[in-house]
Amino acid sequence: MSGDDSLIRMTAAELAAKIHSRELSAVEVTRAHLDRIAEVDGVVHAFLHVAEEAALASAALVDASLDAGTAPASPLAGVPLALKDVFTTIDMPTTAGSKILEGWRPPYDATVSSRLRAAGITILGKTNMDEFAMGSSTEHSAYGVTHNPWDIDRIPGGSGGGSAAALAAFEAPLSIGTDTGGSIRQPAAMTGTVGVKPTYGGVSRYGLIACASSLDQGGPCARTVLDAALLHEVIGGYDPLDSTSIDTPLPAVVEAARTGASGDLSGLRVGVVRELGGEGYQPGVQAVCDAALRQLEKLGAEVVEVSCPHFVYGLAAYYLILPSEVSSNLARFDAMRYGLRVPNGASAEEVMAATREAGFGPEVKRRIILGTYALSSGYYDAYYGQAQKVRTLIARDFAKAFEIADVLVSPTAPTTAFPIGEKVDDPLAMYLNDIASIPTNLAGTTAMSVPAGLADGLPVGLQIMAPALGEAVMYRVGAAYEAARNAEDGGPLIARVPSLPGVPA
Amino acid sequence: MSAQDGPAEGRGISRDEVAHLARLARLAVTDAELDLFAGQLDVILGSVARVGEVAADDIPPTSHAVPLQNVFRPDELRPGLTQEQALAGAPAAEDGRFRVPQILGEEA
Numbered sequence: 001m002s003g004d005d006s007l008i009r010m011t012a013a014e015l016a017a018k019i020h021s022r023e024l025s026a027v028e029v030t031r032a033h034l035d036r037i038a039e040v041d042g043v044v045h046a047f048l049h050v051a052e053e054a055a056l057a058s059a060a061l062v063d064a065s066l067d068a069g070t071a072p073a074s075p076l077a078g079v080p081l082a083l084k085d086v087f088t089t090i091d092m093p094t095t096a097g098s099k100i101l102e103g104w105r106p107p108y109d110a111t112v113s114s115r116l117r118a119a120g121i122t123i124l125g126k127t128n129m130d131e132f133a134m135g136s137s138t139e140h141s142a143y144g145v146t147h148n149p150w151d152i153d154r155i156p157g158g159s160g161g162g163s164a165a166a167l168a169a170f171e172a173p174l175s176i177g178t179d180t181g182g183s184i185r186q187p188a189a190m191t192g193t194v195g196v197k198p199t200y201g202g203v204s205r206y207g208l209i210a211c212a213s214s215l216d217q218g219g220p221c222a223r224t225v226l227d228a229a230l231l232h233e234v235i236g237g238y239d240p241l242d243s244t245s246i247d248t249p250l251p252a253v254v255e256a257a258r259t260g261a262s263g264d265l266s267g268l269r270v271g272v273v274r275e276l277g278g279e280g281y282q283p284g285v286q287a288v289c290d291a292a293l294r295q296l297e298k299l300g301a302e303v304v305e306v307s308c309p310h311f312v313y314g315l316a317a318y319y320l321i322l323p324s325e326v327s328s329n330l331a332r333f334d335a336m337r338y339g340l341r342v343p344n345g346a347s348a349e350e351v352m353a354a355t356r357e358a359g360f361g362p363e364v365k366r367r368i369i370l371g372t373y374a375l376s377s378g379y380y381d382a383y384y385g386q387a388q389k390v391r392t393l394i395a396r397d398f399a400k401a402f403e404i405a406d407v408l409v410s411p412t413a414p415t416t417a418f419p420i421g422e423k424v425d426d427p428l429a430m431y432l433n434d435i436a437s438i439p440t441n442l443a444g445t446t447a448m449s450v451p452a453g454l455a456d457g458l459p460v461g462l463q464i465m466a467p468a469l470g471e472a473v474m475y476r477v478g479a480a481y482e483a484a485r486n487a488e489d490g491g492p493l494i495a496r497v498p499s500l501p502g503v504p505a
Numbered sequence: 506m507s508a509q510d511g512p513a514e515g516r517g518i519s520r521d522e523v524a525h526l527a528r529l530a531r532l533a534v535t536d537a538e539l540d541l542f543a544g545q546l547d548v549i550l551g552s553v554a555r556v557g558e559v560a561a562d563d564i565p566p567t568s569h570a571v572p573l574q575n576v577f578r579p580d581e582l583r584p585g586l587t588q589e590q591a592l593a594g595a596p597a598a599e600d601g602r603f604r605v606p607q608i609l610g611e612e613a
Contacts, residue, residue, distance in 0.1 A: 104594055105593065105594065106594075107586050107590035107591065107593055107594070108586065108590075200570045200571055201570075201571050214568060214569050214570065240578060243576040244569070244571060246571065310559065313555060313556055313558070313559055315552075315553075316552060316553040316554070316555040316556045317553075317556050319549065319552075319553045320553050320556060327530060331531075334531075335596060336595075336596070336603055336605050337591075337594070337595055337603055338594030338595060338596075339594065339596070340596070341596030341597070343606070344533075345606070346606065346607060347606055347607055347608065347609060348605055348606045348607065348608050349531065350533075350606075351606045352531045353528075353531045353532060353533040354533050356530075356531055356532050356533070357532055357533040357534060357535075360532070362538070362541075362542075365527075365532055365534065365538070365542065366542055366545060366546065366549075368530045368532065369523060369526045369527055369530060369532070369542060369546060370546060370549060370550070372526045372529050372530045373518065373522075373526050373546075373550070376526075382554075382557060383553070383554075383556070385566060386556045386557055386559070386561060387553075387556050388566030388567055388568060389559070389561035389564040389565070389566050389567075390556050390559050390561065391566070391567040392561075392564050392565055392566060392567040393559065393561065393564060395567060395570070427545055427548075427549060428548055428549055428552055431549075442570070443570055444569075444570020444571055445570075468570070468571075
């Protein structure tokens with residue numbers, strides 16, 4: 001890497017400490033990341049929009065405030081961040097990866113956006129994603145695929161591939177994702193980064209463009225567990241603008257991450273979910289996760305096997321519930337109030353149909369049609385109704401498992417990153433990526449993906465699942481595992497990401 | 506469509522059905538898309554129909570992970586979008602209102 005690459009390789013916690021002690025200015029930190037984006041994003045394509053001026057102006061405000069002796073607005077004030085392009089931003093375009101919203105400037109900020117600003121975090125820009133968060137590879141973005149920094153011929157995961165790739169390419173130390181069926185955790189696993197899906201209702205959905213409202217959840221992405229915790233505390237907590245927001249204090253995740261890093265997990269019970277492994281899981285992925293279990297045992301944890309028999313129906317239930325909600329939510333894109341209008345036809349209905357045909361990509365259309373089918377009279381009970389019952393059974397499986405284990409673990413995804421183009425024309429093969437992450441969304445519980453090692457040179461994620469509002473124990477285990485793994489491996493996994501082609505090492 | 510055509514019979518989804526669903530969903534899909542989607546949706550439906558294997562007659566459905574009840578706020582005025590902001594993203598606006606195509610077709 002050219003220039004001063006120490007700034008872009010630091011953790012968010014390190015950057016914040018140096019900015020707050022005035023050893024570094026927020027502007028020089030932002031400048032270093034903008035320079036890195038200019039250098040590598042032509043290859044990676046993590047960003048759909050880079051807000052250079054706004055980012056530098058925001059950083060300058062943080063510097064001026066700190067120089068005047070004011071206390072930092074938050075523990076992350078002055079640290080840059082990449083925001084998934086599904087959260088509305090009043091000063092940047094918001095597309096959700098769709099042509100139907102090309103160039104749209106929202107008239108309001110999402111709660112997540114406004115909390116980031118209030119915390120003094122510098123928003124560098126908006127990241128690429130599968131259209132309306134439907135996909136597991138970013139290949140369904142209307143604006144081109146994002147490339148995995150570990151191997152640019154491979155996918156970075158999805159839907160939040162841009163947010164994950166930005167971290168792994170050192171374009172940002174922090175990013176925000178959304179997780180409907182794994183869209184934070186699976187990209188984290190594919191890119192050797194950390195991604196957290198909070199408890200449903202833990203992070204406000206106000207201003208988050210809806211995919212499936214009962215499943216969508218925004219959350220933090222970072223290169224370390226502590227950085228994710230610091231960001232979690234900035235964006236999380238009750239929001240009266242979201243009717244499903246949980247009105248209780250946020251779990252103390254930063255404290256949990258710091259406690260965990262000291263490493264002792266004595267007395268903690270770790271459940272291995274029998275149904276999330278074995279057939280369909282790449283042997284190299286399984287081997288890395290088995291090694292992670294031995295690591296957890298060395299830290300004092302007791303490893304037990306648990307069975308969640310209905311998890312095998314999770315994928316089927318999810319691909320009925322999600323398209324049903326999608327078919328309803330995406331009805332708002334009607335060519336009348338905002339977004340694209342294709343003036344083909346005389347009536348509003350014809351214009352609407354022509355606009356949606358031109359503005360939506362194939363995966364969005366497939367899911368709208370599937371959801372319309374599942375909700376049709378005559379099919380409702382057999383499909384949507386039955387899927388909702390399976391959802392109950394999956395939540396009960398979790399409840400039983402959490403009686404005998406404090407956290408559950410599994411591979412985050414069944415395989416490592418696959419080549420771009422390999423699954424894009426086979427929807428069912430693409431859906432299988434989320435087989436281990438979906439149960440958590442259906443139950444509304446919390447889970448995270450932590451880098452666990454490499455299989456054939458590509459990163460593998462360990463998924464750690466906890467009960468609703470059980471983030472503290474999850475962060476504690478994640479931080480303990482991360483510290484032990486890094487100590488054994490001689491450093492963090494992300495330090496082993498190769499140099500990008502065409503970019504000076 | 507009727508219940509008799511349901512998944513119990515193990516039948517898939519036809520091209521005509523996909524065309525009908527696309528009309529309901531206001532998607533002016535092309536013939537090529539119909540050919541493609543009909544085959545793909547048939548495979549997907551065949552897979553998701555697995556939910557029917559679960560004996561769940563006495564199981565209550567879950568629509569939301571968090572039990573929902575109506576959430577109220579104090580009935581106090583607070584600022585919303587201005588008319589200008591609300592219209593800023595509109596494909597067409599006139600006299601402070603959204604301008605839309607005629608709602609009904611010629612035959613109506």
